[in-house]
Amino acid sequence: MATQQYDVLGIGNAIVDVIARAEDDFLVKHAMQKGGMALIDEDRAQGIYAAMGPSTQISGGSAANTIVGAASLGARAAFVGKVKDDELGKHFAHDIRAAGVAFETKAAHGGPSTARCYIMVTPDGERTMNTYLGAAQNLTPEDIHADAIGAAAITYLEGYLWDPPLAKEAFRKAADLAHAASRKVALTLSDSFCVDRYRAEFLDLIRKGMVDIVFANESELHSLYQTSDFATAAAQLSQDAKLAVVTRSEKGCVVVSRQGVEAIPAHPIKEMIDATGAGDLFAAGFLVGHARGQDNKTAARLGALAAAEVIQHIGARPQTPLRALAKQHGLAS
């Protein structure tokens, strides 16, 4: 087995978030599905940007947020994702490296610009996302290197990778390489609409054991099993997955394994400002706990703590060093 160099390596769409506050009316007027992620083309991106309010630009991307969260918790972390060598791409690369993450994927010289996600945050703190994939569509299997995957205890993949045409091949290659090196593979289902697009393929991946740990929220789980009953869906998941964690917003999460279902409460917060990144940061905490050999309950508590930090400010990346926060709460040494 190769030397373990990373606790977690994430593969995902490399995206810069453009975040603005918006009223619910704005979502209705612009035909946006509240709480979801819609894929948009460049024309629609320009139309949304022209209509939206003053914005904050912060590097994002679901798996990238998770990996930055893992680094903030003190883990050794790496990220694979495609940007263009434009201003936004440089901004993305700067930010992820400045967070202590190894990021070696070559930037594209031509083609579409760096991916952007236009995020509307409504007064209730919920976020509604519109993603222009741009350069992220050019992630290919050639960007996946056996030495990096083999050096990571866990390779973490986002379901959103199913959207760009070649990324799913990169995804499969990475999962195969990880298992060939006796490493683990984790997957987030990303979004209920994403599950709707790729339900059969995701179920196949999980059932065939190509994925060792599954992350989902309630609506993704319901979409996966096409049921509105949580208990039914959780029971099916416990049959299909080796280990899964289902996040339930303020109700906390449940860890589902073949040993049963265990509920862990959410970490208390003062006020939810922006839900963007809640699931991403939960995954960061759980993965780091798992990589450190903590039990599922402790790992889930670390996830809940990281999620609580990120939803109390704008943007999907931590503003407080999470390792220190975890120490304060007795969840790290």
Place this chain on the structure above:
Amino acid sequence: MATQQYDVLGIGNAIVDVIARAEDDFLVKHAMQKGGMALIDEDRAQGIYAAMGPSTQISGGSAANTIVGAASLGARAAFVGKVKDDELGKHFAHDIRAAGVAFETKAAHGGPSTARCYIMVTPDGERTMNTYLGAAQNLTPEDIHADAIGAAAITYLEGYLWDPPLAKEAFRKAADLAHAASRKVALTLSDSFCVDRYRAEFLDLIRKGMVDIVFANESELHSLYQTSDFATAAAQLSQDAKLAVVTRSEKGCVVVSRQGVEAIPAHPIKEMIDATGAGDLFAAGFLVGHARGQDNKTAARLGALAAAEVIQHIGARPQTPLRALAKQHGLAS
């Protein structure tokens, strides 16, 4: 007199803020004067960016922040400042217009890129700024139009305009046009180092009555009169200025006029996250109150409320609609 179209028109450097958290050690290592604003060239800008942590990009600029704050309070507001037609310049223009501000200054097609301010926020919430002026240096008297200035009840100018070579001529032209139209002129002293660079000129402007309202914080006031004694400096200011407001952080502010000195407390906050924009937003509230004919005390309370909002999150522009906040506190109808 021309029809009054704007309550406040601001003229300043058009800047995008690049904000990161930093430890005090970082400031020492990179020879930064804590709490101040240093002018930097492009090489130093690149060096600082390479060394600094993950960043948030938000439109900024002192007078621009004030004008956005005024618009958020429900005032009719306009801004004059120079960007380049690059990505950051488009971002700046989008944000200020999306905030409801009239912004008609022509973007530069060539020359240096849009101005950036690299802001380090230390754990105490204090901000240390490094400004690359770039395209903002190309603001000239041709960008100042008599019809716009004549249509504004108050023209608000930042002392930082003394830094770009031609902007001070734009400043003088604007002040003359405002007075020719029987309008008022307000000035912020911007920064104690800025006062140090242009002390004699600033005093001359104030003493000659080219400025009707002066905004300063304590260190700017001390720099202006080269004394460390607040009472002495305030007494001198009351001789020189028609009306001045000195902000004193958590101690609130004092309104200085020929009738004497009146103290107004700060608005209570939960936690200071990022001091960037505190003075800018105070000026927004005071100017809007003044333009509405409120007394100095009420105008200062509106300033304190706006400042309290902006220091409780990252970035120098309001995240909460200030008009609604002012109504909640009985400071607006």
